[in-house]
Amino acid sequence: xxxxxxxxxxxxxxxxxxxxxxxxxxxxxxxxxxxxxxxxxxxxxxxxxxxxxxxxxxxxxxxxxxxxxxxxxxxxxxxxxxxxxxxxxxxx
Amino acid sequence: xxxxxxxxxxxxxxxxxxxxxxxxxxxxxxxxxxxxxxxxxxxxxxxxxxxxxxxxxxxxxxxxxxxxxxxxxxxxxxxxxxxxxxxxxxxxxxxxxxxxxxxxxxxxxxxxxxxxxxxxxxxxxxxxxxxxxxxxxxxxxxxxxxxxxxxxxxxxxxxxxxxxxxxxxxxxxxxxxxxxxxxxxxxxxxxxxxxxxxxxxxxxxxxxxxxxxxxxxxxxxxxxxxxxxxxxxxxxxxxxxxxxxxxxxxxxxxxxxxxxxxxxxxxxxxxxxxxxxxxxxxxxxxxxxxxxxxxxxxxxxxxxxxxxxxxxxxxxxxxxxxxxxxxxxxxxxxxxxxxxxxxxxxxxxxxxxxxxxx
Numbered sequence: 001x002x003x004x005x006x007x008x009x010x011x012x013x014x015x016x017x018x019x020x021x022x023x024x025x026x027x028x029x030x031x032x033x034x035x036x037x038x039x040x041x042x043x044x045x046x047x048x049x050x051x052x053x054x055x056x057x058x059x060x061x062x063x064x065x066x067x068x069x070x071x072x073x074x075x076x077x078x079x080x081x082x083x084x085x086x087x088x089x090x091x092x
Numbered sequence: 093x094x095x096x097x098x099x100x101x102x103x104x105x106x107x108x109x110x111x112x113x114x115x116x117x118x119x120x121x122x123x124x125x126x127x128x129x130x131x132x133x134x135x136x137x138x139x140x141x142x143x144x145x146x147x148x149x150x151x152x153x154x155x156x157x158x159x160x161x162x163x164x165x166x167x168x169x170x171x172x173x174x175x176x177x178x179x180x181x182x183x184x185x186x187x188x189x190x191x192x193x194x195x196x197x198x199x200x201x202x203x204x205x206x207x208x209x210x211x212x213x214x215x216x217x218x219x220x221x222x223x224x225x226x227x228x229x230x231x232x233x234x235x236x237x238x239x240x241x242x243x244x245x246x247x248x249x250x251x252x253x254x255x256x257x258x259x260x261x262x263x264x265x266x267x268x269x270x271x272x273x274x275x276x277x278x279x280x281x282x283x284x285x286x287x288x289x290x291x292x293x294x295x296x297x298x299x300x301x302x303x304x305x306x307x308x309x310x311x312x313x314x315x316x317x318x319x320x321x322x323x324x325x326x327x328x329x330x331x332x333x334x335x336x337x338x339x340x341x342x343x344x345x346x347x348x349x350x351x352x353x354x355x356x357x358x359x360x361x362x363x364x365x366x367x368x369x370x371x372x373x374x375x376x377x378x379x380x381x382x383x384x385x386x387x388x389x390x391x392x393x394x395x396x397x398x399x400x401x402x403x404x405x406x407x408x409x410x411x412x413x414x415x416x417x418x419x420x421x422x423x424x425x426x427x428x429x430x431x432x433x434x435x436x437x438x439x440x441x442x443x444x445x446x447x448x449x450x
Contacts, residue, residue: 012127013152013168045170046152050177057151083151 001025002032003078010047010081014040025076029060030069032079047081057084096450097404098162099422099433100143101414102134102442107145109134109163110434113450116410116424119433126157126166130184133399136446137190143446144211146197148184156185156197156211162448172214173197173205175221183235187399191243191251193266198238202229202255204267217267220253225272225289232257232292232311239398240296244303252306252321254296259289260308260321273321278312295339295398299346299376307349307377309339309398314351316377327377332364338401343409347376350403350411350427352396362393370401370411372427386430387421394419399442406447414440 001022011017017040026032030052037044047058052069054060060067061080073079099110099119106124125131131147145157145166155168173182180201187198194206197214204217229236237256244250249266252273259274277291284290292311299305306317308324313334315324328334333353342348350372355364363369368387371380388394394415401413412422418437423430 009127009151042169042171045155045173049153049181050174050179055151055153 002073005080007083009083014043026073028073029067029071059084094450095447098446099412100134100444101440102131103438103440104130105438107131107134108437121434125163132184132186133188133442135188135444141448144188146185146188154182154184156188158211169212186237186239187241189241193248196241198241200235200237202236202238204238204253219268220270223270229258242296242298254293257292259291260293260296262321276324277315280312294337297339297341299341300344302346305346307339307341309336309351311357330380331371337398338396340401340403343403343405348374362395366391366393368392368394370427383427397441400440402443402445404445404447412443414443
């Protein structure tokens with residue numbers, strides 16, 4: 001099983017999600033996001049821009065290492081999805 | 093039947109809803125809603141009471157939010173709200189407007205989207221962004237934003253939209269093709285004062301009961317058209333400046349409209365000399381009266397953005413505006429007197445009203 005850690009700001013957008021979830025093994029980060037999107041429609045659009053590519057201020061780590069959508073996942077991997085810090089952003 | 097009245101306020105840190113009644117004297121505030129996302133436009137479909145919020149998160153992108161229970165719970169979607177893999181990423185939603193046939197959303201970079209299922213799935217209205225002038229569209233200081241959507245009240249084939257630093261466009265075939273309608277509108281910031289496109293319209297609205305009459309507040313003046321936007325006449329005589337953002341029309345009288353002039357595009361963009369005022373015409377812009385009673389007249393360096401003024405449909409109707417410094421002012425007597433309704437809100441992007449049966 002893959003352990004998925006979601007940020008609280010994403011959990012707030014999708015009722016039924018939790019900060020810490022496990023999902024069946026899949027081969028890549030993109031496949032994991034597809035799994036999450038199937039369970040919680042719209043989650044892919046919150047994390048990815050068309051392409052798809054990760055949104056500029058969404059950081060994703062596999063076992064603590066920076067990852068992209070095409071990064072492979074091994075059984076038992078831990079995936080952190082984290083919004084980037086944005087101190088000083090004029091829009092905020 | 094008694095009425096319940098809501099003021100819908102979009103802010104930089106989420107939507108807020110002020111609950112009141114027909115008396116319009118006591119308000120309770122709910123918010124921040126929408127998980128604190130920057131909300132450019134919090135509005136409603138007055139036919140159904142459904143509330144919509146358009147905005148975008150720095151992290152999670154653009155979305156249209158929907159509430160069927162007056163803001164108690166929300167869903168959000170941006171499915172189809174995209175220019176595709178080869179197009180620019182959509183930054184945020186600037187405007188959400190219900191039409192007779194669909195729900196419409198204006199976004200940045202400028203484009204129009206429509207949804208026939210209440211905002212769950214969106215379809216790009218390509219006819220507008222396929223216009224031959226598209227390569228010349230350049231963003232203004234607020235971005236390349238489609239901020240005004242004006243559907244014809246009875247003919248779904250007709251619609252007007254406005255884009256900052258690009259101008260007003262109209263369709264008469266349901267969005268398949270569009271034509272610029274900027275004749276008579278100045279673009280003082282361009283080498284050619286009266287180009288076909290490039291005008292910096294700030295807000296476009298329709299007069300009540302007269303679909304051929306449009307008003308616009310512009311970077312370079314205030315205008316009226318009586319021929320569906322084909323030609324425009326300047327209304328700036330009698331106003332204290334040629335720069336402002338919001339414009340709203342009376343809910344029933346086509347001769348009456350309101351605007352809030354600011355001191356200029358490069359001099360601070362606040363109310364002239366720090367004296368707060370709303371300006372009203374009752375003769376379709378031939379003359380203007382300043383409305384100040386109850387508004388701060390000293391040190392009020394207030395800025396009101398394009399979507400941040402509204403009227404309500406009651407009689408006499410109310411007028412409301414919100415500032416970038418978080419104050420919400422309201423009048424329940426058509427602008428004659430004003431009160432502070434809320435203070436210390438986040439920077440206000442939009443103000444709308446919704447009246448429903450209690």
